Amino acid sequence: MKFKILHIGVTMLMASNIAYAESPDNKTNDWLLGAKTDTERFELLQKYLRGFDQPMWEVGERFRAVHEALIRNNYELAAYHWDKIRVTIQNGYLKRPARQANSDTIFLNATWGEVKEAFGTKDAEKAWAGFEKAKNACMACHAAESMHYMNNQALFDLSSPKQ
Template sequence: MTKIFNGNKLLIALVVSLSVENFAYSESYDTGDERDWLLNAENDKDRLILLQNYLGGFSVSMWEVGDRYKTIYSALQNENFDLAIYHWKKIKAVIENGYLKRPARRANSDAIFINSTYEAVLSAFETRDIKKAWQGFSNARSACMTCHVAEKIPWMNDQNLFRDTAVSNN
């Protein structure tokens, strides 16, 4: 038992030592290297502001959603249900992460997409029945477009992304 305790003391001492060394380094951020744009900020508040700006707003999340949406469309064309399911699950996570950055977008995202459309579309894809999967995709497309209207950006629906992915095009 003493050997285990002594081993734990050694481990604790090592962790504390590394933490102190890391803290000491963190107090002298300016490396002089322009690639250290975040480390070279004046203080933690400035670093957080840089990170917040870098991460962007909800539009960054929507960019990723659009890319995954197109991939789902292609996956269904190829009857690759696993790929469609994978990206559908990722879309949910991206939207939830998006409204962490822009909480005002949460109400419509949850009401129109997360709480009323997501599970039904996932179930449609999981049936591996192409007709049901396309119906699910059509419902997802409608939810996206409905959310854009609810968010007062209906002009977002007037783009090739939605024209080219209308289920009637299949």
């Protein structure tokens, strides 16, 4: 009798484990490992990794950091963030290929390199001119992508403190 109860107990435990593993809406922390198939896992990852907005958020923060670096005459730091901005935009259009054409034409193909060179001179005037060029390219892409309202924010009021 004791054995039978134990047996039922073990069977129930096993059944509940299976139910847990297969439950489509299991509410454990294993949001990836708990998914039923790899396809479902990739879908979850794809959703989690978002679209173009999150890379742009990073680009915005780094652009603010570029501004701060230039104020401190830290041209290496400005160039560092400028490098990361390129990677971030490229990762952005990896997820949203429709954004590639304008990213490349307006921002990456010519402007990005010119700005990088300007920071490399470590000449304040040239570096700030580079910053203005960068800002204009950011804003031109927002306009080209029908996101005019994006340009009306404090980030794009930033410029050389001497102006």
